[in-house]
Amino acid sequence: MCRNQTREPFAMLDLQIPVIAAVNGPVIVHAELALLSDIVIASTTPIFTTATLTTVYRELLGHNRSRYFISMGEKIYAPGAKTLGVVSEVLPLDQLLDRTWEIARTKFLPKNRVQRRLARSLWIQP
DSSP states (O other): OHHHHHHHHHHHHHOOSOOEEEEOSOBOSOTHHHHTSSEEEEESOOEEOOSSOOHHHHHHHOHHHHHHHHHHTOOEEHHHHHHHTSOSEEEOHHHHHHHHHHHIIIIITTSOHHHHHHHHHHHTOO
């Protein structure tokens, strides 16, 4: 289990292209797969909670807030996730994929490969 907690996040970070996540439902385990994306868009239905300890919440919420979130088994609903900066946008479910593709087509695809790789490299630096 510990190996998966480190291997999967690093695989996400090793991608050399911008990554957009479209979250359309509850995120209970492996939230890092979505939350390590460069842009995270959620529908109004997701609930973020954790069944395991995950360091991604420490980075996104801060040390004290994440310890409380994990210890108390809190749930963060989509609007609260946007307020906390966990997601960038919250949209109705029927608009989620269209918006995700719109961002990809207008913000990332027009750039050349080198620009996309450079952007990703800069974004994932601590």
